[in-house]
Amino acid sequence: MHAYLRRLCAPSPVPIRLLSPFPRSSHRGYFSSVRLLEEMRADAPVKIKIAYRRIITSLPRLSLKSRTKASLLAEWDLEVARVRAWSARVDSSLLERWTAKKMCLPSVTAFAVEQEGAPKSTTARQESTPSKGAGVATALTTRLQGEVDHLHPSNSRQRLLQPSKRLFSTSHSNIIEGRKQALTERIAADAVVDLQQVMADLRDLELLEKLHKTTVKAAAGFKDASRCLYPLWHDVDQGKKSKVTFAELQEALPPIYSVPWTHIAERLTSGTNSKLSTLSEKDKAALLLLRVYNIGSSRSEAFVAAGARTLEDLEPLARRKKISLVRAHKIGLRHFDDIERLIPRSEMMAFDAALRGALRKADPLLECELLGSFRRQASFSSDVDLVVRHKSFVNKDDEEAAASLMRRIVEVLEGENLLDDENRLMFGPKKYAGLARLPGNKHYRRIDIRLAPYHSYPYLLLGCSGDALLMKLLRHAAKKRGLCLNEYGLGEKYTADDQNPNGFKPGTLRVVKDEREIFDLLGFPYLTPKERDYAVWRPRYERAGVDLSHVHKL
DNA sequence: GTCAC
DNA sequence: GGTAATGCGC
DNA sequence: GTGACGGCGCATTACC
Numbered sequence: 001m002h003a004y005l006r007r008l009c010a011p012s013p014v015p016i017r018l019l020s021p022f023p024r025s026s027h028r029g030y031f032s033s034v035r036l037l038e039e040m041r042a043d044a045p046v047k048i049k050i051a052y053r054r055i056i057t058s059l060p061r062l063s064l065k066s067r068t069k070a071s072l073l074a075e076w077d078l079e080v081a082r083v084r085a086w087s088a089r090v091d092s093s094l095l096e097r098w099t100a101k102k103m104c105l106p107s108v109t110a111f112a113v114e115q116e117g118a119p120k121s122t123t124a125r126q127e128s129t130p131s132k133g134a135g136v137a138t139a140l141t142t143r144l145q146g147e148v149d150h151l152h153p154s155n156s157r158q159r160l161l162q163p164s165k166r167l168f169s170t171s172h173s174n175i176i177e178g179r180k181q182a183l184t185e186r187i188a189a190d191a192v193v194d195l196q197q198v199m200a201d202l203r204d205l206e207l208l209e210k211l212h213k214t215t216v217k218a219a220a221g222f223k224d225a226s227r228c229l230y231p232l233w234h235d236v237d238q239g240k241k242s243k244v245t246f247a248e249l250q251e252a253l254p255p256i257y258s259v260p261w262t263h264i265a266e267r268l269t270s271g272t273n274s275k276l277s278t279l280s281e282k283d284k285a286a287l288l289l290l291r292v293y294n295i296g297s298s299r300s301e302a303f304v305a306a307g308a309r310t311l312e313d314l315e316p317l318a319r320r321k322k323i324s325l326v327r328a329h330k331i332g333l334r335h336f337d338d339i340e341r342l343i344p345r346s347e348m349m350a351f352d353a354a355l356r357g358a359l360r361k362a363d364p365l366l367e368c369e370l371l372g373s374f375r376r377q378a379s380f381s382s383d384v385d386l387v388v389r390h391k392s393f394v395n396k397d398d399e400e401a402a403a404s405l406m407r408r409i410v411e412v413l414e415g416e417n418l419l420d421d422e423n424r425l426m427f428g429p430k431k432y433a434g435l436a437r438l439p440g441n442k443h444y445r446r447i448d449i450r451l452a453p454y455h456s457y458p459y460l461l462l463g464c465s466g467d468a469l470l471m472k473l474l475r476h477a478a479k480k481r482g483l484c485l486n487e488y489g490l491g492e493k494y495t496a497d498d499q500n501p502n503g504f505k506p507g508t509l510r511v512v513k514d515e516r517e518i519f520d521l522l523g524f525p526y527l528t529p530k531e532r533d534y535a536v537w538r539p540r541y542e543r544a545g546v547d548l549s550h551v552h553k554l
Numbered sequence: 555g556t557c558a559c
Numbered sequence: 560g561g562t563a564a565t566g567c568g569c
Numbered sequence: 570g571t572g573a574c575g576g577c578g579c580a581t582t583a584c585c
Binding site: 294324326327328425426427428429430431433450471472475486487503 | 575576577578579580581582
């Protein structure tokens with residue numbers, strides 16, 4: 001796609017080169033930007049506008065190899081030519097509007113150089129590479145400087161001058177060990193750690209990435225780290241433990257969590273976190289709002305722009321019609337603390353028993369299971385994830401059957417006082433989301449109920465029990481065999497000639513009776529749910545000679 | 555932004 | 560009024 | 570240098 005967009009802006013006159021409307025690193029952003037261009041082109045006939053919008057919005061959903069896309073691109077080319085002709089008339093007021101929308105382009109200089117035919121070696125290099133190469137390098141070296149110094153006190157300066165990638169890949173494990181040692185020397189094992197602060201840091205760092213819409217991959221590091229520490233934190237929160245020592249922290253959080261460890265180290269040694277403490281008031285407020293259910297980066301930004309700084313600001317703003325709070329937001333605010341709190345395994349077991357009991361009593365043909373980390377025997381879960389099947393709902397597209405089944409289930413659970421109408425977040429034919437509470441318990445917990453088409457049940461069990469990396473591996477393995485694995489099943493992949501390149505062809509579903517058969521079909525040794533933990537399955541699959549080259553944790 | 559190709 | 564687009568969570 | 574990074578169900582809003 002970049003090629004097309006580049007052609008769109010490259011040969012245009014000066015103003016576009018200086019300030020182009022495409023935001024960085026988001027495909028969706030590219031398309032929105034192009035749409036913006038299109039919308040501002042007031043003279044376009046309405047018909048073209050609509051057709052154009054369809055093309056733009058459908059592009060991200062299509063795979064590259066699709067012939068459909070090729071035909072779309074032909075239309076796209078035409079439209080690009082039109083837009084280009086129009087953009088030749090760009091004036092300063094338009095540029096202001098772009099500025100107001102905070103749009104910018106990464107390598108504007110590269111375009112400029114290309115067009116002017118200047119030699120690539122001079123200005124282009126200097127202006128366009130620092131952002132990627134040197135920027136990352138300096139950030140990394142500053143971050144790791146302490147550890148490297150520790151490892152190589154004599155020649156650390158020279159090493160720092162080398163490219164960062166080399167530094168990182170050749171001695172990564174050494175650096176990790178070095179960090180551990182350096183910290184051990186600087187912090188006493190029995191030093192008391194402010195765990196609440198550490199947890200808050202990890203949470204905010206994760207939210208920060210969500211706010212800036214960067215990929216969730218890195219965020220997962222903070223999330224995982226936070227999960228490692230949660231059992232410790234739970235004891236403190238419950239009053240079972242009065243203080244946490246550094247030794248306990250080191251015990252709980254493995255050294256492979258290098259980025260989280262870097263931040264924790266800063267907090268423990270200097271008492272602050274430079275990344276978080278330098279945030280603007282608005283960004284801090286945005287981070288807080290992000291924690292409310294159904295407030296994502298977009299609404300968070302909008303609410304802050306409307307003047308919200310604390311959770312208490314939201315209600316009044318909504319009353320004055322400055323912002324709109326929907327049902328889910330109100331529930332999210334009311335149960336703010338409960339939604340964030342993880343659920344101890346003992347309570348998950350109680351949920352398991354209560355839900356199964358209620359459903360079996362209502363209809364013995366209902367089969368159900370709790371998924372997610374609970375199924376992998378984790379000691380804490382973030383929510384109650386229930387999947388149900390019944391022989392009355394077989395075909396994925398049979399909304400009628402699904403809806404009536406779902407209504408029955410919800411009715412039963414409401415009758416048992418597990419769910420209530422007031423705390424319903426979402427209630428469709430195939431998916432229910434809301435808050436549940438065990439009778440007599442003071443905390444509400446997030447619950448998701450999903451209906452599986454009858455034959456998809458084992459696939460849903462597998463797909464929703466994780467962990468994420470294992471699913472990535474299995475999906476990739478299926479792809480290599482010309483198959484497609486998803487939560488509904490395993491079947492023949494669509495080819496480039498097909499209309500819809502995602503998913504598998506209907507009618508080619510491999511019917512299985514349990515998860516073991518899915519592993520068999522893919523040629524992988526079976527793993528029990530408990531074994532589906534990266535730390536457990538990775539070494540085992542390595543020994544079994546499974547190709548793990550594209551599974552990357554760090 | 556970051557990785558594999 | 561109906562449909563498309565968007566935001567969100569998982 | 571270039572493209573992929575999950576895709577889908579649901580609620581709500583934007584748009585005609």
